[in-house]
Amino acid sequence: MTSKDKATFKTKVWQWAEKLDVQVQSIMFRSMRNKWASCSSAGRLTFDTSLLELPPHLQDYAIVHELLHLQIPNHGRLWKCLMQAYLGDYQSYEQELKQIGRERLG
Structure with a gap:
């Protein structure tokens, strides 16, 4: 995982936030054992660093999931x-992330 x-x-988060018309205060990354992302009612988003290694459609799922929770x-x-x-068939993305999470926990 690089700073790039x-x-x-x-950038993707900011683009989605604009599209969804929600206010984001900050975006952070950290290792999260039990979930992929979280948000506060104040607009602070935290994403698991492992998301950076996943395909774009799964990143979009996590981003949109959290941004919608701001509303x-x-x-x-x-x-x-x-x-x-x-996102269309978001349920399949959700299942894909759950499977990756189970494999990650071993």
């Missing part, structure tokens, strides 16, 4: 509809 990888990922705090019907509107 982080910069590229952050919708749960995984209810509206959140699911928006995930589908922006």
Whole structure:
């Protein structure tokens, strides 16, 4: 993982934030054992460093997932509809990430 990888990922986050019309205060990376990303209600996003090594569609899933939580705090019907509107078959990406997570934990 290089600083270029982080910069590229952050650019992608800012682009999605603009598209979704949400305010992001900060973007951080750290090793996260049990999840791929998190967000605070204040707009602070934290992403697992392992995401930088994953394919773009999985990065987009994690980014959009967290950004939508800045508007919708749960995984209810509206959140699911928006995930589908922006990413299409987001459920397959979710399953792919879960499988990678299981393999990662060994």
